[in-house]
Amino acid sequence: MALVSAVRRIAQVRLRDLCRRSTVAVAVSPGACVTGLRSFTAGTQSLRSDNKVTVNFINRDGEKITVKGSPGDSLLDVIVNEDLDFDGFGACEGTLACSTCHLIFDEDVFKKLEPVTDEELDMLDLAYGLTETSRLGCQICLTKSLEGMVARVPESVSDIRQSNDGTA
Amino acid sequence: SNVACIRSLYSAGVIGRGASSSPSPSKICVIGSGPAGFYTAQHLLKARQDIVVDIYERLPVPFGLVRFGVAPDHPEVKNVINTFTQTANHPRCHFYGNVNVGKDVSVSELQQAYHGVVLSYGAEANRSMGVQGEDLAGVYSAKDFVGWYNGLPSCRELTPDLSCDTAVILGQGNVALDVARVLLAPLSILKKTDITQPAVEALVHSQVRRVLIIGRRGPTQIACTIKELREMVNLPGTRPEMKAADFAEVSEALKDVPRPRKRLTELLLKTALEVPGEKEQERRNKATRTWGFRFYRSPIEVFADAEGKKISGIRLAVNKLEGSGEGAQAVLTGEVEEVSCGLVISSIGYKSLPIDPSVPFDPCKAIVPNTLGRVQQAKGLYCSGWLKTGPTGVIATTMNNSFDTARSVVEDLNSGTLDVSTEKPGSQSICALLEQRRVKPVSFSDWEKINTEETRRGEAVGKPREKLLSVEEMLRVARA
Ligand SMILES: Cc1cc2nc3c(=O)[nH]c(=O)nc-3n(C[C@H](O)[C@H](O)[C@H](O)COP(=O)(O)OP(=O)(O)OC[C@H]3O[C@@H](n4cnc5c(N)ncnc54)[C@H](O)[C@@H]3O)c2cc1C
Ligand SMILES: NC(=O)c1ccc[n+]([C@@H]2O[C@H](COP(=O)([O-])OP(=O)(O)OC[C@H]3O[C@@H](n4cnc5c(N)ncnc54)[C@H](OP(=O)(O)O)[C@@H]3O)[C@@H](O)[C@H]2O)c1
Numbered sequence: 258m259a260l261v262s263a264v265r266r267i268a269q270v271r272l273r274d275l276c277r278r279s280t281v282a283v284a285v286s287p288g289a290c291v292t293g294l295r296s297f298t299a300g301t302q303s304l305r306s307d308n309k310v311t312v313n314f315i316n317r318d319g320e321k322i323t324v325k326g327s328p329g330d331s332l333l334d335v336i337v338n339e340d341l342d343f344d345g346f347g348a349c350e351g352t353l354a355c356s357t358c359h360l361i362f363d364e365d366v367f368k369k370l371e372p373v374t375d376e377e378l379d380m381l382d383l384a385y386g387l388t389e390t391s392r393l394g395c396q397i398c399l400t401k402s403l404e405g406m407v408a409r410v411p412e413s414v415s416d417i418r419q420s421n422d423g424t425a
Numbered sequence: 426s427n428v429a430c431i432r433s434l435y436s437a438g439v440i441g442r443g444a445s446s447s448p449s450p451s452k453i454c455v456i457g458s459g460p461a462g463f464y465t466a467q468h469l470l471k472a473r474q475d476i477v478v479d480i481y482e483r484l485p486v487p488f489g490l491v492r493f494g495v496a497p498d499h500p501e502v503k504n505v506i507n508t509f510t511q512t513a514n515h516p517r518c519h520f521y522g523n524v525n526v527g528k529d530v531s532v533s534e535l536q537q538a539y540h541g542v543v544l545s546y547g548a549e550a551n552r553s554m555g556v557q558g559e560d561l562a563g564v565y566s567a568k569d570f571v572g573w574y575n576g577l578p579s580c581r582e583l584t585p586d587l588s589c590d591t592a593v594i595l596g597q598g599n600v601a602l603d604v605a606r607v608l609l610a611p612l613s614i615l616k617k618t619d620i621t622q623p624a625v626e627a628l629v630h631s632q633v634r635r636v637l638i639i640g641r642r643g644p645t646q647i648a649c650t651i652k653e654l655r656e657m658v659n660l661p662g663t664r665p666e667m668k669a670a671d672f673a674e675v676s677e678a679l680k681d682v683p684r685p686r687k688r689l690t691e692l693l694l695k696t697a698l699e700v701p702g703e704k705e706q707e708r709r710n711k712a713t714r715t716w717g718f719r720f721y722r723s724p725i726e727v728f729a730d731a732e733g734k735k736i737s738g739i740r741l742a743v744n745k746l747e748g749s750g751e752g753a754q755a756v757l758t759g760e761v762e763e764v765s766c767g768l769v770i771s772s773i774g775y776k777s778l779p780i781d782p783s784v785p786f787d788p789c790k791a792i793v794p795n796t797l798g799r800v801q802q803a804k805g806l807y808c809s810g811w812l813k814t815g816p817t818g819v820i821a822t823t824m825n826n827s828f829d830t831a832r833s834v835v836e837d838l839n840s841g842t843l844d845v846s847t848e849k850p851g852s853q854s855i856c857a858l859l860e861q862r863r864v865k866p867v868s869f870s871d872w873e874k875i876n877t878e879e880t881r882r883g884e885a886v887g888k889p890r891e892k893l894l895s896v897e898e899m900l901r902v903a904r905a
Contacts, residue, residue, distance in 0.1 A: 352501030382685035
């Protein structure tokens with residue numbers, strides 16, 4: 258399984274790299290995690306655990322999952338590397354073309370995060386269950402100051418939608 | 426002869442290694458391999474280890490609108506294909522392309538062969554404007570125009586006439602903006618995408634310099650989303666051209682709306698009304714092409730030139746709004762207006778069609794009537810994706826509603842509502858039927874041959890892929 262994730266991960270990095278380089282995708286991944294690519298190679302070499310940042314995810318069932326990630330990795334990177342199984346998470350593989358890596362933070366953590374770009378807000382605006390402290394996981398880079406942070410995966414609320422659109 | 430079928434029977438444990446020790450699998454088939462089909466399959470495979478999922482797809486190639494809808498300059502969106510490919514390669518999942526359900530095999534035949542059937546065949550038709558002149562040369566549905574530039578085999582012959590200055594797009598959703606971008610974007614950008622070669626050639630000779638995107642309601646009801654609007658605003662070589670009067674009461678309406686609508690409207694207002702800064706002004710001065718929204722207008726008639734052959738303009742009814750917010754209604758004022766144009770593309774929505782007389786279908790909503798994905802009054806039949814909800818929503822929306830449908834299937838399996846006590850033949854009997862009917866399915870590894878060939882051809886010309894444009898050619902490569 259780890260191999261699958263690594264392969265996927267490499268494909269993803271390559272795709273993302275391609276996107277970034279192409280003149281077409283002008284607004285891909287602006288700002289955040291420009292170090293993502295480098296830190297992947299660098300990160301696997303220096304696996305000194307004291308360097309790592311602890312992240313707590315709360316999944317859709319309310320369970321807490323504690324993992325570690327390298328500074329510079331995005332939260333989406335951490336989820337992919339650790340093979341965390343959040344259904345449908347990260348559909349566009351971190352290229353700011355969907356909102357499926359939506360995460361919700363506590364107020365104090367939210368304030369510590371790098372400022373949000375217009376492009377991230379544009380995609381966030383399509384997220385289910387948007388809150389005042391929502392961000393996209395692919396745009397949040399780990400830093401030492403985020404040690405112990407909690408990130409909640411929002412429930413999918415399509416059931417609610419369904420009763421609105423008259424098909425239920 | 427049906428290699429795809431035999432191979433899958435091996436890996437599903439039907440033939441070869443003994444399948445006897447474990448209870449026989451629950452066999453589910455999914456019709457359509459767009460996001461709905463793949464996300465439904467993904468969730469089913471994950472939820473229970475005893476489920477086998479077969480995906481039947483009409484075309485020799487998978488992925489539905491991700492391949493044939495998503496704009497060529499949005500390659501990031503197509504990353505979902507990586508996850509779909511993982512699903513297709515799952516040992517309990519099999520892909521049968523080149524099988525047209527409803528024609529090559531009926532839904533009731535599938536119901537006999539499988540414990541459960543999930544309809545995920547999308548929305549292949551389009552809503553029509555229902556106005557005079559809709560059938561004139563020079564009027565196209567966005568569905569066909571998009572299919573043409575994205576290489577949908579059935580739209581290959583469209584060859585739209587782009588020899589006019591002004592194009593009118595009716596409807597203001599994201600599809601309308603995709604079409605506007607393709608008409609206006611610099612070729613240096615498009616040439617590096619997977620847009621088809623015939624489309625590139627037609628666009629090289631295109632005379633279109635001005636695109637008007639017309640909506641029946643106002644700026645605060647616009648259907649597109651902000652990312653796509655921002656792309657228009659920043660589209661190199663173009664400048665926006667709006668009518669200030671259309672925005673008269675907009676700031677007032679902004680106060681109490683949710684953040685997404687608010688940000689979208691603010692960007693719209695800024696683009697339409699604000700005096701641009703020096704740099705932006707310079708950019709706009711250099712632009713050779715323009716685009717703009719027009720609001721409160723409904724089409725009444727498309728009319729032709731004196732010879733009656735080519736279109737020369739469109740007559741629009743001027744509307745006013747009754748009510749406010751998302752639910753506001755356009756009502757006629759009685760006033761009429763004409764706009765000269767040589768190309769009309771109607772982008773007022775896609776539409777699902779019934780697939781088989783035995784399957785319930787709501788002709789008004791153009792969906793299969795369902796409760797949480799369970800087709801009403803049809804045990805063992807489910808639906809997901811655009812067929813279930815109507816033709817709106819991004820891939821993430823389709824994903825969520827497909828997971829919901831899969832949850833319903835799993836619930837029914839768990840509760841026994843979906844009876845799996847009798848063994849079903851699954852693809853074994855369907856493949857036999859197809860063979861009798863001389864239909865040869867395309868397997869996922871056959872598709873991978875097509876994929877390799879397309880990528881190879883693309884590499885030679887600096888594109889991510891050069892799509893094969895006809896079913897015949899796809900089949901030839903798949904079977905080479
Ligand atoms: C022009 C356009 C651009 C879009 N761009 C974006 C975008 O950039 N980002 C985004 O998030 N969303 C986008 N969307 C929305 C997205 O494409 C849809 O949400 C999604 O594709 C719907 O999935 P579906 O599986 O229900 O339908 P489809 O994707 O249409 O899949 C249906 C599949 O069923 C097959 N089929 C049909 N009839 C039969 C039959 N009789 N037998 C067997 N198979 C059959 C079809 O060939 C097709 O493969 C776009 C939509 C359009 C129309
Ligand atoms: N980049 C992307 O993410 C992307 C790209 C393409 C498509 N998509 C998604 O795919 C879905 C389908 O897109 P779409 O553009 O086809 O549909 P849409 O978003 O529903 O827009 C349809 C447009 O047509 C208008 N319309 C409908 N019926 C009409 C009529 N009878 N007369 C005049 N106007 C009429 C609507 O106006 P009213 O509001 O007045 O009804 C609206 O402006 C959307 O959810 C879209 O977001 C996403």
